[in-house]
Amino acid sequence: MTTIGLIGAGHIGSQIARLAVANGYDVVISNSRGPETLSGLVAELGSKARAVTVVEVARAGDIVVVTIPLKNYRTVPVEPLAGKIVIDTNNYYPQRDGHIPELDNESTTTAELLQQHLPASKIVKAFNHIYAAELTTHGQPAGTKNRRGLVIAGDDQDAKATVTKLLDQFGFDTVDAGPLKEGWRIQRDTPGYGPRRTAEELRRDLAAAKRYKDR
Ligand SMILES: NC(=O)c1ccc[n+]([C@@H]2O[C@H](COP(=O)([O-])OP(=O)(O)OC[C@H]3O[C@@H](n4cnc5c(N)ncnc54)[C@H](OP(=O)(O)O)[C@@H]3O)[C@@H](O)[C@H]2O)c1
Numbered sequence: 001m002t003t004i005g006l007i008g009a010g011h012i013g014s015q016i017a018r019l020a021v022a023n024g025y026d027v028v029i030s031n032s033r034g035p036e037t038l039s040g041l042v043a044e045l046g047s048k049a050r051a052v053t054v055v056e057v058a059r060a061g062d063i064v065v066v067t068i069p070l071k072n073y074r075t076v077p078v079e080p081l082a083g084k085i086v087i088d089t090n091n092y093y094p095q096r097d098g099h100i101p102e103l104d105n106e107s108t109t110t111a112e113l114l115q116q117h118l119p120a121s122k123i124v125k126a127f128n129h130i131y132a133a134e135l136t137t138h139g140q141p142a143g144t145k146n147r148r149g150l151v152i153a154g155d156d157q158d159a160k161a162t163v164t165k166l167l168d169q170f171g172f173d174t175v176d177a178g179p180l181k182e183g184w185r186i187q188r189d190t191p192g193y194g195p196r197r198t199a200e201e202l203r204r205d206l207a208a209a210k211r212y213k214d215r
Contacts, residue, residue, distance in 0.1 A: 001026055005061020007054055007076060008068040009038055011132035012089050016065055017041070018136055019170045021048045030057040032072075055080060063162070065089060066114060067127070071097035073114050082120035085159045089127040090114070091188050106211055109183040111153065122159035125183045126152045126167065129193045138196060139171015149173040149199030151192060151206065153183040173199040177206055185209040 004020040006013040006029040013029065020027045027049040029038060038051035058064060058080035066076055067089040088111045092103045102108045111125040127135070130150060138148045150172045154160045164174040177185050185206040186192050192205030 002062045003028060003060055005057040005064040006030065007057055007064060007066045008089075009041060009051075010067070012127060012135070013065065013067040014041055015132045015135040016067065016089075016127065017045055017049060019139070021045050023169045024048075028052050028057045028060045030054045032068075063087065063166070065127075069096055070100075070110055070113075074117055076114070076117065078118055078120075081118050084121055085156075085162055086114070086118055086121040086123050087126050087163060088114045088123055091128050093188065106184060106213070109181060109187070111180045111183045115155070115180055122154065122156040123180060124152055124154035124156070124159050124163045125177075125180060125186075126150065126163055129186050131194065134196070135170070141171070142168055142173075146198050147171075147173050148196055149175050149202045151175045151177050151186040151202055153177040153180050153186075155179050175199050175202045175206065182206075184211070 003026040006017055009029050009031040017027050017029050027045060029049060029051055030053055031038060035051035035053060042049050042051045055077050058077040063085045064081060065087040070090040070092050090110050092110050111123050115123040140147045150167055152160055152163055152174055160176060167174045177183060190209040192202050197205060
């Protein structure tokens with residue numbers, strides 16, 4: 001049985017936990033303040049879910065989702081995540097995260113920063129351009145006409161295939177933007193960031209995305 005780990009239990013983390021439990025996964029979830037602060041959420045999620053520490057999530061999760069304010073990414077435990085698929089939902093908001101020069105000048109991307117921090121993990125960018133509430137309301141069965149699509153990016157093909165299956169179970173088509181360095185195409189303020197889009201529409205949005213300096 002696959003265990004999905006959540007580092008971050010806020011808007012996105014709690015929603016992915018709900019989807020994971022609804023799809024039969026075991027869930028371990030954590031935040032910055034400690035497991036005792038997550039008793040309400042765990043009671044709602046039921047017996048498939050446990051609140052633990054961040055390090056315990058990194059150890060116990062087969063697939064681990066990092067869904068915290070970007071500025072804190074360096075606190076994510078490195079060694080227990082080696083070899084694992086790590087899903088990165090994070091976005092860069094300078095007013096929240098402070099200025100990160102290599103993101104301001106677009107010499108890297110948010111997920112590449114996490115990949116640098118977790119060199120032995122397989123980072124897949126996902127869930128960064130959908131509002132949290134829509135994760136549990138916009139999903140539809142595979143094959144539904146005009147099903148919503150979500151973008152992924154990553155350097156490991158097998159990891160992306162696993163995340164694509166997960167997204168399908170959660171109710172979404174997947175559009176592969178390519179390697180992590182292409183993740184900027186779905187970052188804040190690009191056409192695909194936020195609105196409900198089918199896979200076909202998202203492909204057009206990715207192609208139309210512009211670097212901040214070119215706007
Ligand atoms: N909200 C959205 O609709 C949305 C959509 C797509 C992507 N995102 C991105 O996804 C990320 C999470 O967003 P969110 O809206 O879910 O944030 P949020 O509601 O503010 O929740 C953040 C969570 O991260 C935890 N956290 C903070 N620092 C941590 C650390 N160092 N170690 C472990 N846990 C830590 C917080 O725990 P405490 O409460 O204990 O501090 C909280 O559970 C952000 O990068 C955001 O930009 C958000």
